Amino acid sequence: MNETLIQMAYLIATGLFVFSLKWMNGPETARRGVLAGVAAMAVAVGGTLLNPGILVSNYKWIALAVLAGTVIGVPLSWVPLTAVPQRTALSHAFGGLAAGLVGVAEFYVKFSEGGKGLGRFEVGALCAEVLLGFLTFTGSLMAAGKLQEVKFIPSRPVTYRGQNLINLSLLGVAVICCVLLVVDGARFAHLFPVVIVLALLFGVLLIIPIGGADMPTVISLLNAYAGLSAVAMGFVMDNKLLITAGALDGSSGLILSIIMCKAMNRSFANVLFGAFGQVQAAGGEAEKRTAKSCTPKDAAEIMENANLVVIVPGYGMAVAQAQHRVREIYDELTERGISVKFAIHPVAGRMPGHMNVLLAEAEIPYEDLVEMDEINPEMPQCDVCLVIGANDVVNPAARSNPKCPIYGMPIIDADKAKTVLAIKRSMNPGFAGIENELYFADKTLMVFGDAKAVTGEMAKHLAGEGEGGHRTVG
Amino acid sequence: MKLIRLKGGALAGAALAAGVLTGVAAEAPEVVHPAGKTSTEYIATLFVFMLATFVGLDVIRRVSRLLHTPLMSLTNAISAIAVVGSLLIAGQQHGTGDWNWINLLGLIAIVASVTNIVSGFLITDRMLKMFKKREVKKS
Numbered sequence: 132m133n134e135t136l137i138q139m140a141y142l143i144a145t146g147l148f149v150f151s152l153k154w155m156n157g158p159e160t161a162r163r164g165v166l167a168g169v170a171a172m173a174v175a176v177g178g179t180l181l182n183p184g185i186l187v188s189n190y191k192w193i194a195l196a197v198l199a200g201t202v203i204g205v206p207l208s209w210v211p212l213t214a215v216p217q218r219t220a221l222s223h224a225f226g227g228l229a230a231g232l233v234g235v236a237e238f239y240v241k242f243s244e245g246g247k248g249l250g251r252f253e254v255g256a257l258c259a260e261v262l263l264g265f266l267t268f269t270g271s272l273m274a275a276g277k278l279q280e281v282k283f284i285p286s287r288p289v290t291y292r293g294q295n296l297i298n299l300s301l302l303g304v305a306v307i308c309c310v311l312l313v314v315d316g317a318r319f320a321h322l323f324p325v326v327i328v329l330a331l332l333f334g335v336l337l338i339i340p341i342g343g344a345d346m347p348t349v350i351s352l353l354n355a356y357a358g359l360s361a362v363a364m365g366f367v368m369d370n371k372l373l374i375t376a377g378a379l380d381g382s383s384g385l386i387l388s389i390i391m392c393k394a395m396n397r398s399f400a401n402v403l404f405g406a407f408g409q410v411q412a413a414g415g416e417a418e419k420r421t422a423k424s425c426t427p428k429d430a431a432e433i434m435e436n437a438n439l440v441v442i443v444p445g446y447g448m449a450v451a452q453a454q455h456r457v458r459e460i461y462d463e464l465t466e467r468g469i470s471v472k473f474a475i476h477p478v479a480g481r482m483p484g485h486m487n488v489l490l491a492e493a494e495i496p497y498e499d500l501v502e503m504d505e506i507n508p509e510m511p512q513c514d515v516c517l518v519i520g521a522n523d524v525v526n527p528a529a530r531s532n533p534k535c536p537i538y539g540m541p542i543i544d545a546d547k548a549k550t551v552l553a554i555k556r557s558m559n560p561g562f563a564g565i566e567n568e569l570y571f572a573d574k575t576l577m578v579f580g581d582a583k584a585v586t587g588e589m590a591k592h593l594a595g596e597g598e599g600g601h602r603t604v605g
Numbered sequence: 606m607k608l609i610r611l612k613g614g615a616l617a618g619a620a621l622a623a624g625v626l627t628g629v630a631a632e633a634p635e636v637v638h639p640a641g642k643t644s645t646e647y648i649a650t651l652f653v654f655m656l657a658t659f660v661g662l663d664v665i666r667r668v669s670r671l672l673h674t675p676l677m678s679l680t681n682a683i684s685a686i687a688v689v690g691s692l693l694i695a696g697q698q699h700g701t702g703d704w705n706w707i708n709l710l711g712l713i714a715i716v717a718s719v720t721n722i723v724s725g726f727l728i729t730d731r732m733l734k735m736f737k738k739r740e741v742k743k744s
Contacts, residue, residue: 148683149660155676156667158736165730168679172686172722179689185696186703195696196712200719207720215674215728222725225717232714233690236707240699241674249648252647315699357684362654364690369642374628374650375657376686381671477670484673488732496739498669576626 133181140178141372147171148376152383158497175372184571212492213449216350216481220275223353227267230360231327234260237367238323242316252289253367254316258309260363261323262330267356269334274349277338278481288342295404298336305329336507337403343446344523346481348402355384393475394477396504396539422558422570424577427585430517430552431592433576437514437550440464441470441506444486445479447520447555451582457519458493459590472499474506474516474543476524507544516548518569520555520582535565551575554585682725686719691694 148171154164179185182409185193190468232255241249249257276284308326311319338590341349356379365373392399425433434440442461448454464471473495481487487500510516519526524543528535545551553570569575578585668676695711 145657149664151679151683152661152664152668152676155662155672155679156668156671158671158733158738160731161675161736162730165679165726165733167684170629172682172688172726175686175689176692177691180696182696182700184693184698186698188703189696192691193707193715196695196715197719198692200716201702203716204720204723204725207724208731210728212732215678215732218676218728219677219681219725222678223722225721226681226684226687226739229685229687229691229714229717229721232717233687233694236694236699236710237690238693238706240694243700250642271651323666350677354680354684361684361687364687366654368652368690368693369650371650371653373686373689374654376683378654378657379661379664380680380684382658383676386665387661387677390670390673410686450706466630475670482674484675487671488674488735491671491732491735491737494735494737495737498739500614500671502670515728517682523643 133183135179137178138371140174140181141370144171144175144178146373146377147174148379152379164347175376184204186416212396212488213452214279215488216346216485217275217278219482220271220278220353223350223357224234224268224271224275226357226361227264227271227353229264229329230357231261231264231268233364234264234360234367235323235327237364242320249316251313251316255309255313256363256366257505258312258326260360260367261326262309263356263360263363264304265327265330266334266337267360269331269355270356271334271336271353273335273338274341274346274353277341277343285339286343294336294340298404299327299334301333301336305333309311309470311482327604340404341402343481344395344478345402347483347485348388348395348397348399349477350482351384351387351391352399352403353384355381358382358384391478391483394541394543395537395585420571422577423573424579425552427580427588428592430576430578431589433550433552434464434469434515434517434589435593436465437464437469439509439513440469440515440517441474441510441513441520441545441548442471442519443474443476443479443516443525443545445476445521445524446481447522447582448484449480449485449489449520451520453519453582453586454489454493456583456586456590457490458495460517460586460593461495461499463590463593472506472509474503474545475500476503476521476543479521479524503541503543510544510547513548514550516545516551518545518551518553519586522555522567523565525569526565528565528568531568536604537565545569549574552578554578554580554582556581658728663741671736672733675729678729678732681719681730682722685721685725688715690713690721 147167151164151168151171154160154167191415205219218227238257273284277286280286288311305326308322312322327481358377361377362381365371365377392402442457461471473490490500491497523537525543526537527546529537529542532538551574553575570577691711691714695708695715699705699707
């Protein structure tokens with residue numbers, strides 16, 4: 132009776148999870164999706180607690196653990212939106228840890244019972260669970276550290292000779308251990324801790340060579356791993372809810388990583404094993420070229436006379452927290468009847484959709500946040516393209532220069548606009564260490580300074596309060 | 606395009622795996638594995654996994670690009686379904702006493718999962734609240 136009730140609860144939870152994700156297809160229904168997700172989780176937890184195997188005396192400990200999780204979880208949901216990528220990475224780490232620990236517990240429980248309940252299928256799934264879980268744990272911790280710019284974790288890619296060889300052989304050894312465990316779990320049980328240690332180590336080494344611009348892909352990939360480890364847990368525990376929910380999560384991570392890879396025209400292998408931004412950074416161009424610059428006031432005047440302004444935000448806008456100033460510019464321009472659109476490159480920022488959330492926070496209506504593929508045909512009609520803290524995503528070299536490391540990456544065609552205004556702190560090349568032709572073009576005017584300060588001044592001039600704010604650097 | 610190819614590949618792979626497994630099962634129809642299950646039961650589980658993955662790929666593909674960040678924090682919370690496994694490990698009796706180190710692992714796993722559930726759902730809702738339509742034109 133109880134068992135039927137539990138399975139029914141799991142069935143309902145699965146259905147609700149599917150609806151939860153389905154409702155995420157648009158902003159109108161998305162909040163309903165969250166509600167469905169919460170309901171699903173509540174049903175799932177409630178059903179599980181009905182399990183007769185759970186000792187009454189242990190409920191108090193469980194309640195304590197739930198309380199502790201809530202106490203940690205609530206403040207984690209208050210982080211500023213610029214810190215959302217770190218928070219996401221951190222929670223992948225928690226997910227990986229949970230899966231890994233459950234896997235370890237399962238192994239030793241079954242093992243102490245003389246290995247019954249541990250068929251080859253189960254041991255294989257267990258190995259996958261522990262491997263994925265622990266590598267997600269340390270890998271995501273590293274990623275979170277890099278994104279948060281923690282002192283002792285270098286946020287630039289770290290590479291050394293034979294790196295890929297070392298990583299792959301580590302993974303190879305772990306897989307061999309797993310195979311041996313599958314072949315004869317009882318005889319090779321002592322290899323299980325080895326798998327754990329190797330997985331933890333591999334997670335760290337996998338993320339070390341990865342730099343900021345690749346973070347969107349890597350975070351998505353870790354998302355998929357966390358889901359897959361839940362699937363493996365479901366195989367071990369013969370729990371269909373774990374399998375379905377894990378598969379939903381896994382496919383989400385997979386699709387996001389594919390979108391990110393496509394947006395950079397790179398393959399998974401290239402992202403994971405081909406740290407870039409190392410070689411080119413050193414060379415640089417010897418010939419001195421000059422870029423034209425202008426003051427925020429001039430820039431404001433240029434924008435005032437436009438019909439269509441396209442704003443291209445990048446990670447620089449997030450770092451400077453400039454989104455609210457950008458919103459003021461948006462308001463001033465739209466009030467004058469100028470249409471303003473935001474061109475969002477899929478990999479702008481540090482995680483998928485990062486820019487959209489920041490601009491939504493500044494209360495910019497989402498209809499004006501336009502994807503790259505939709506905005507590009509409009510770019511020739513664009514009078515002013517305002518680039519804020521974006522670099523590689525508007526670099527025309529990606530279209531024209533086969534030697535350039537980002538060649539082939541789809542970009543926002545900022546160079547096709549009649550005038551380009553680019554806000555930048557200095558002429559230093561961006562993440563990939565590639566010079567941007569766009570900044571030296573005749574139609575481009577650079578506005579040097581901190582993105583927040585510059586956009587603030589532009590907004591002031593547009594509002595008509597600007598008195599001579601001549602503040603140019605460089 | 607890539608997605609379609611990927612789906613094709615996944616389908617072929619899954620079909621192959623299912624084929625091999627059914628082959629194994631057909632050879633020894635009534636073999637009961639150490640876990641006390643028959644081959645068909647394993648295959649039923651694989652079916653669930655395959656179908657759930659296809660549903661997932663299809664549903665996620667329709668999610669607006671606007672919402673990819675909230676999507677990720679929502680799936681974060683959903684993958685904390687590992688809480689089910691953690692609860693079972695933490696609550697059940699292992700060994701002779703009603704309490705040992707295995708339960709402790711389960712409890713740590715509960716803390717980690719509940720953290721994800723709570724923060725994941727809360728932050729997703731917080732972000733989604735910000736997505737607003739254009740106000741009705743003033744002019």
